[in-house]
Amino acid sequence: MEKIDCLIIGSGPAGYTAAIYASRANLSPVLYEGIQPGGQLTTTTEIENFPGFPEGITGSELMEKMRSQAERFGADIRTGIITDVDFSGNVHKVIVDGEQEIEAKCVIISTGASAKYLGLADEQRYMGMGVSACATCDGFFYRRKTVAVVGGGDTACEEAIYLAGLAKKVYLIVRKPSLRASDIMQKRVLETDNIEVLFEHETLGLFGENGVEGARLLKRRGQIDEQEVEIAIDGFFLAIGHHPNSDVFKKFVETDELGYIKTIDGTPKTNIEGVFAAGDVADPHYRQAITAAASGCRAAIEVERYLKTK
Numbered sequence: 565m566e567k568i569d570c571l572i573i574g575s576g577p578a579g580y581t582a583a584i585y586a587s588r589a590n591l592s593p594v595l596y597e598g599i600q601p602g603g604q605l606t607t608t609t610e611i612e613n614f615p616g617f618p619e620g621i622t623g624s625e626l627m628e629k630m631r632s633q634a635e636r637f638g639a640d641i642r643t644g645i646i647t648d649v650d651f652s653g654n655v656h657k658v659i660v661d662g663e664q665e666i667e668a669k670c671v672i673i674s675t676g677a678s679a680k681y682l683g684l685a686d687e688q689r690y691m692g693m694g695v696s697a698c699a700t701c702d703g704f705f706y707r708r709k710t711v712a713v714v715g716g717g718d719t720a721c722e723e724a725i726y727l728a729g730l731a732k733k734v735y736l737i738v739r740k741p742s743l744r745a746s747d748i749m750q751k752r753v754l755e756t757d758n759i760e761v762l763f764e765h766e767t768l769g770l771f772g773e774n775g776v777e778g779a780r781l782l783k784r785r786g787q788i789d790e791q792e793v794e795i796a797i798d799g800f801f802l803a804i805g806h807h808p809n810s811d812v813f814k815k816f817v818e819t820d821e822l823g824y825i826k827t828i829d830g831t832p833k834t835n836i837e838g839v840f841a842a843g844d845v846a847d848p849h850y851r852q853a854i855t856a857a858a859s860g861c862r863a864a865i866e867v868e869r870y871l872k873t874k
């Protein structure tokens with residue numbers, strides 16, 4: 565069985581930043597990339613709000629740069645998925661791809677979160693060509709255009725309000741006759757002139773030649789006045805929630821009711837000694853590349869301190 569000091573799980577900005585810091589601290593970290601090498605950012609287009617890139621940078625390029633920076637200092641970056649863990653002892657055991665066992669003194673969980681999609685084939689077809697699950701990342705491309713946001717929770721309201729500041733018009737597509745969001749967010753949405761809430765609408769599909777040009781919706785499914793309608797849009801934003809990728813750790817690591825890993829007093833420490841969490845898997849609030857990177861740095865510093873005390 566392989567024995568290491570520092571295992572990093574996940575290859576988004578949190579994981580790679582942790583790898584940069586841990587390798588520069590001579591901890592010889594091993595990083596497993598997981599299901600989506602480079603993480604969520606590889607599904608977005610241009611990133612314009614990551615400091616240091618005044619001209620912008622694509623998500624994939626940014627992640628490639630972080631990866632090579634980690635490799636430059638000796639991080640051992642591997643392809644593989646952690647399929648099981650045992651955090652019951654003093655050292656932490658993980659299983660890679662259902663077969664290989666590794667023992668690590670410290671583990672940084674930076675497995676991120678995945679946006680939920682409706683499951684329509686058109687979402688895949690127009691991914692990066694009008695379909696997005698991150699208004700902060702992609703909203704800028706829809707200045708003075710028309711977009712739709714799907715969802716009725718706080719995230720959807722927040723994204724709709726954000727987009728309303730950029731776009732000409734925003735449709736909010738809500739499956740129920742009411743919003744689930746907090747009162748204050750509902751009020752803001754309803755008072756924003758260029759947001760039109762389409763209650764009791766479901767999305768059937770998207771259409772367009774070289775990108776999204778419109779959506780086909782079903783109004784009041786199953787009712788006597790059920791009706792198919794089309795709206796002309798340039799962008800289609802999903803805001804129906806995220807899944808933190810914490811399932812495999814839940815037997816040992818405490819999470820909140822939504823599955824986000826609980827950390828102690830604003831540090832990356834979890835309830836298990838030597839197990840740390842960084843990035844979106846422990847962050848339901850900010851979910852930005854820069855905040856994830858910062859928490860990866862903090863986790864690596866905690867690992868270094870922890871190993872020194874042991």
Ligand code: NDP
Binds near residue numbers: 717718
């Ligand atoms: P929520 O789970 O609160 O809301 C998800 C929304 O998406 C619901 O309106 C739900 O509809 C809708 N939805 C889910 N699946 C589908 C589907 N298949 N088709 C159509 N609609 C669908 O997620 P959020 O991400 O909005 O929020 C997560 C948590 O984070 C919440 O606790 C929220 O309060 C919090 N939050 C707080 C913020 C703030 O305070 N500013 C900002 C963002 C999030 P339905 O209502 O019909 O189930």
